[in-house]
Amino acid sequence: MKPALRRILRDEQTLQYGVHPLRAVMLSGLARSVRQWIEGLDGTRDLERVLDAANAAGLDEIRARSLLDQLAAQGALHDAATSPAPLRDLTLAERDRLRPDLDALDLASTAPEGGIGLLSRRLKARVRVYGAGRVGAQIVVLLAAAGVGHIRVIDSGSVRASDLTPGGLTWSEVGLTREEGAVAVARRLSSGGRTPGIGTEPPDTATPQPRSTVPPTRGVTSPPRGAASQPPGAASQRPGAASPPGGASSPHATASANVSPPSGRAARPTARPSAIPSPSLTPALAQPSPRRGPAEGNGQRSAGRPPRPTTASPGTAEARPTGRSKSRRRIDGQDLARPAVEVLAGGTYLGDRSDRPDLVILAPVLPLDGVLVNELVSLGIPHLLASAFEGHGTVGPLVLPGETACLHCLDLTRRDHDPAWPIVTARLGGYPPGEIACDTTLATLVAAEAVGHALAHLEGRESAVTNGTMEVTPDWRWKRGSWPVHPQCRCMRNNPYSLRMVMSPHRD
Secondary structure (H helix, E strand, O other), X not given: OOOOOOEEEEEOOEEEEOXXXXXXXXXXXXXXXXXXXXXXXXXXXXXXXXXHHHHHOOOOHXXXXXXXXXXXXXXXXXXXXXXXXXXXXXXXXXXXHHXXXXXXXXXXXXXXXXXXXXXXXXXXXXXXXXXXXXXXXXXXXHHHHHOOOEEEEEOOOEOOHHHOXXXXXXXXXXXXXXXXXXXXXXXXXXXXXXXOOOOOOOOOOOOOOOOOOOOOOOOOOOOOOOHHHOOOOOOOOOOOOOOOHHHOOXXXXXXXXXXXXXXXXXXXXXXXXXXXXXXXXXXXHHOOOOOOOOOOOOOOOOOOOOOOOOOOOOOOOOOOOOOOOOOOOEEOOEEOOOOOOEEEEXXXXXXXXXXXXXEEEEOOOOOOOHHHHHHHHHHOOOEEEEEEEOOEEEEEEEEOOOOOOOHHHHHHHHHHHOOOHHHHHHHHOOOOOOOOOOOHHHHHHHHHHHHHHHHHHHOOOOOOOOOEEEEEOOOOOEEEEEOOOOOOOHHHOOOOOOOOOOOOOOOO
C-alpha cells in the first residue's frame, strides 16, 4: 500500500485507505485474516509470497489477484520492486526535501513505477523562463522546489523594490539583474540554504580562530579614581584617534573598555589602542576572505561583475573566521545538501539547438516579445504564457507548435471581435503588456497555476490550458476560456491536417 495514504480501521470488517473523498478507498466485508493480509502489504515480499500469504488467510489466488488489481487501479497500490535509480544521485537532505513531492506524485500515478518514474522525468527536464519579475521569479523558485533538473532564466532587467514578493525576489537581490536574483533565490532553496559558488571551499583544513579576538584584562573591574569627574565621552578613546606620545594609551581608555554596564549585559568592547596587540582582529578586518560573496545572503553574481567590497566596523569585537563558512554543511568531507537541480542565468540562442529546452515559460515583465514567440513556433518548442496585469491573471495557452492554437491564433481571434486590435497591440508594443498593477496575491496565484500546468506537461500528462486559458478575475474566481486554432494563422500553414485543407470526396 502507498505509505502516503492514511490507514483507518472503521470496524472489524471495514478498512479505509486515504481521507479525501476523491482519493479514499474503502474495503468492507473483510474477514479478520484477510484484513491482516491487506495490512501486511508493505513492499517487503514479492508477488508469489503475497499470494501464498493470501492463501493462508483463506483467500484463493484468483480473488487475491483481483483484489490487488482493483487496489492498483484505484491508485492505492504500487510495485515496491521499482528501481530507485533516479534517487541514487540525491543526497539525504534532497530526498527529505523532495519527499512530499514524491508522495504526491506517487498518489497521482497508477503506473507500476509510481512517483519515482514521474520524478525522474522532472529531474531530466529542461525549462527556460523568460521574465523574472513578480510572476517569473516565483515560477523559477517553484520549478526548482519541484525538482525540475535544468532551469535557465532569461531577464537582463535590474531587480527593483517593486519586484519583491514573499516567494520570489527578496531585498538581498536588489541591484542584481532579475535573472541573477531569481537564480540566487532558487539555489538557496535547493542547496541547503546556501548559494553554490558563494561561500564554498574545499574541505575544512584551516584551524578555526577564536571567536573573541580581544583578550580580557584581568584585575580591572572599575574605573580609576577620578574617572567619575570626567566629562561624558572623555573616558574612552574613539576608534582611529591618535595615541598619546610614546605609544602608551590613556588609562581611562583602557579601563572603560572593561567596565560592565549597570544593566548587567556585557558591554560591547571598543577598539583597542595600538599599545595592546590584537593579532587576529587586524588581518580579519583588513583582508576579507575572497571566498565570501558580496554580502551575506546575496545571490550569485555573474562572471565579470566585481563583488561588492566587504567592510567591518572598527568597533566589531568578533571577526568571522576566514577558514570556515558558517553555511557549510558537510559530512565526511562531502556536502550534505548537494543541489539536485541546476539553475543558471542567461542562455544560448535557441536557434543553435545547443541547449534545446523541453518547455519555455513566458512571464513577461514588459510587453511580450513577438519575435521570441515567432522563433518558438518556427523551432517547434512548446511554450506556456503566464501574465498578470490590471488585477487579472492568465495562464495559457500551452502551445504545442503544429498541434494546438498558438499566441498568434489568439491575436487573430481578438481581431475578429475587434478590428482595431492590431493597432492596440502595436501601441502597446506587444500583448500582454507586462506586469501592470500586479499585486502579490495575484502574482503568486498565477505563478503556482503556471507551474502546475508546466509540470503536467513535463510529466507527460494532458494540460487543461492546451487550446485554452485559465483566468483569475479580481474577485478571485477562476474560469477557463477556449481558444481554437484560427484558420488564417500561419502556425498551421505546413500542417497537412490543417483546418483549411479539405479533401474532395471525388479526390480530384
